[in-house]
Amino acid sequence: MPNEIPAGSVGLVTPQTHHFTQPLLLACGRTLDEYELVYETYGQLNATKSNAVLICHALSGHHHAAGYHSMDDKRPGWWDAYIGPGKPIDTNKFFVVSLNNLGGCHGSTGPRSINPATGKPWGADFPMIRVRDWVASQARLADVLGIETWAAIIGGSLGGMQVMRWALDYPQRIRHAVVIASALKLSAQNIAFNEAARKAIVSDPNFFDGDYLAHNTVPKNGLAVARMIGHITYLSDFAMGEKFGRDLRSGSFELGNDEPVEFQIESYLRYQGDSFANTFDANSYIRITKALDYFDLAREYNDDPVNAFKQATAKFLVISFSTDWRFAPERSHEIVNALVGANRAVTYAEIESKHGHDAFLLPDERYQQVFGHYLAGVNV
């Protein structure tokens, strides 16, 4: 709990919800007749509405990116290190919009929401969502807010995929695209990790083919294992070794002693899994990881990313992290090379970090410099 709001924080924020009544045709062919998006804003929209920045969240993210909901909050929003007055995404300059994506479980319409056609939670019947559906719904939120063109759209990981899709689908509505620790498409290894996580969920006896809410239960164990698998891939071997090593939480290896031994890393992973399982929805997890797997920016451009980026007019900032093996620097090289091939403006930095994929969320001096210097050059 902050006794007082720290300097550089956007302070106390209140989420808002917009109810959309214009049907949204999804990539899967189904239509959402109506839906809600929950979002937060930080900073002030200027008179010409030229200073708006959209934040696109990743797999486990949501609308609460910065500040505090109450003085009782233990922690600020998930990207508080980068959003706030004087921070890289400077709220003295920008009007920042951060939403929870469709199909999520933090307030926007998703599998836990009531299906107006049945009066019951959507559950397993909630449509499959793709990155382009998120982008289309985000464009409608921009319409509601009166934002014709975003000064910048920013996202890490799965968020970066949304940024790239924006640049292709709505080139006139995005001036700067910031793509962090992302990829043009997932590798086979990446899809494999996602499938192992999904298998853990659907194997939980409490999953009930996705209709667990109708059975008044949730597949907590499966979701916890899914999160543990994911979490391992977000950290680097080095960072895990440095933080936990082989330290024991309980027990000992003394001869003649048969009490069970628990490593710190086991306890940590279990805690991460359990706390995630208490807040996240299993059907959302399945849909969001599927959206990751299906994403392939160049698919309808003859599998040629150069051809794809010829649709874009935005200027790009691409950032990767040296020890990120889930979205390795090589994946960012592919983005940069395609942008150069398409003759598009791009700046690229490879940040030396020991924190693996998680680095995109953590404070880092050079990352903050690159990010901040670039956004300082964005005209509003």
Add this chain to the structure above:
Amino acid sequence: MRIDLNEIQLWIKQNSRVLDLGCGDGTLLKFLIDNKQVQGYGLEIDAAQINLCINKGLNVIEQNLDRGLGNFADKSFDTVIMTQALQTLHFPHLVLDEMLRVGKECIVTFPNFGHWKARFYLATRGRMPVSDLLPFEWYNTPNIHFCTFKDFEVLCRERNIKVISRQVVNEVSGQALKDLMPNLFGETAIYHLSK
């Protein structure tokens, strides 16, 4: 602006596509964008220099030249430039080949190790030259592959590289003598190359 940068821009066409290898703080690239309206990218590995490029609004890409230019297509740039970086590379001859594959033309500048001061230093003191232009000791210098103008031209001949033109520029001394005996009195050479 360094004197060689001023000479380089004479060889760059309006609205052309330029790749600057080891672009430093981006001074040249910015100058070419402002004065020649080029579409330019700079490659750099130094974090502080990259920040300075970003401040100038340049397209700067973090990339180690020793890993090659395999990510750039054949003849995808009108001109590939490398100023004062040739001598820092592990494989200068291979990078030169790559520059000529990626660019229709290339511009390379480097310090002349055959300059009389370097020769005099080595001859009289028996130690590796240290000067205003080359202020490093042998063990900590980033300049690991020195050559003279003559050495460079031998390399060009061996690899069938065409020297379109060559200019010798001096900042410190020998303005009159540099054209007469460039390999002895020239400080920096600017080579304009094609294949």
